[in-house]
Amino acid sequence: MQRTPLLTGTGWIVFLAAALVAVVLIPLMATVPAPGSALRLPAYLVPLFGKYLCYAILALALDLIWGYAGILSLGHGAFFALGGYAMGMYLMRQIGTRGVYGDPILPDFMVFLNWRELPVAWWGFGNFAYAAVMALLVPGLLALALGWLAFRSRVTGVYLSIITQAMTYALLLAFFRNDMGFGGNNGLTDFKEILGHEIQAPSTRLGLYVITAMALGLAFLVCRFVVTSRFGRLLLALRDAESRVRFIGYSTTAAKLFVFVLSAVLCGLAGALYVPQIGIINPSEFQPGNSIEVAIWVAVGGRGTLAGAILGALVVNFIKTWLTGAAPELWLFALGALFIIVTLAMPNGILGLADQMRLWRRPASVPVATGETAHE
């Protein structure tokens, strides 16, 4: 039995073509043609694309556990936000004396609150590497703790979804508080530079965009590696018949915990890439609705496909950007309608549409049982 290839031949072609567009074509269009020419990509679009790609990583992370292991986490926005906060704390420390109050150590909001020294939670965040590790580690550890408690007690299905919603809501309330020390209601913003590069500069934004695109590509390949391994088949098996998997000797708790933590780490990565491009992180990122929206992206694109999750995140967010500009009051109705249409008419999402069309054109023939015997 051959190991399932990471991607099929066509898969690699599509992957490389998408990578070419994202990492080569778009940066070229943003720099080479003269400003104002038809081919020139407007500067404001670069961080917007960067944002979409961060969302795509988030959707990919959710698809890994929802589409393959059948765990519908509705708290992935929280892991994303935690990664974002870790990066935001680094960016806050980089402001230094350029803040409104000019304090070399304390961020503005701490000076405003009359704090005298940096809280312990902020120690080390002046160092980029430390902040980067924390952006992955904190969501990972939270997922480990929550997952261990939930999976060990065999909490699954809708109960797990509710627990994860409660988790993100609890974090929302906690981060709203000023005495948590993360900027309260206003969050973290007014960033100046990242690793010595001015954060608003077009070159920095382009660089962040390219890094995000490469991170998405890498995350996709990592997820593909996981789902094409025997572990990936184990995930499908436990999604469909968990007790049977336990019965043949696998620890389903360990398997679910591994994939949950991996997924949370990917969310942290997405959040950390998101904040410097958007320029702000505040508690609203923890809103329960955000996490539900991620599930809609995945459902729209086609769950259990990975590529579909990316596609769904991009498509829904393009529509969102366009519609919130054209008719903002319609957006939530549109999102709801989209979800209903996808659930009822396209259970396999956009990626499943091709197969569905084939079925419509040629009605499924009833397979005739052939008197097959056990010996061949």
Place this chain on the structure above:
Amino acid sequence: MSEALSTAQLYLDGVTVSFDGFKALNALSLVIEAGELRTIIGPNGAGKTTMMDVITGKTRPDSGTALFEGRHDLTRLDEPAIANLGIGRKFQKPTVFENLTVEENLELALKDDRRIRHTLFRRLDQEQEARLERVLGEVGLARRRTEMAGLLSHGQKQWLEIGMLLVHDPRLILLDEPVAGMTDAETAATADLITRLARDRTIVVVEHDMVFVRNLGAKVTVLHEGSVLAEGSIDAVQNHPRVIEVYLGR
């Protein structure tokens, strides 16, 4: 216990299990020799499933002896330990992984390191490949290997499940109503499959379907109210007056 106390593959003596005073097994004694194919029949509540539960460690007997290969005391071992000894059990309702292919189902069932790291990085070695190949042939699903298990017929799912037992090379196989819900053709094919498997394994089949039991042509044990009522060939058993009275319904 290292000294074999009995040469039998499976040795049950005076096994009693009671649930709230109801004796599911009442001093049941049964000896299955190595390489034997044995059919167990009996009306509902005769203790057939409870007997399987005792053998696989799911239920602890109140008293009695249960020995595997004369050495292993089954009343002291838990389910995984007994499975590792080489006793495989197929439950009544088949549960195969419907969204995996036939060979992927067998791959997951193969005896191998079950840790995450291993499932992420390792592939099957040659010996495992060969075993998978052999089992696919044995259960007659070689041509269906890349098909989703969910697309198999009910009978084929049962065979796949038997295959998932066989990849462990069990020395004793317990089959609980293997032909329930099968078509006549599938039932005949299953009888064939079991007869072939029994050539180099010990198999105990619990079944209701008398045509199937006859097809197996094996020694039959009739259970009634938790103990053995009769034992012998199918014809001898069917003509046994007590059996006719309690089971075959006169």
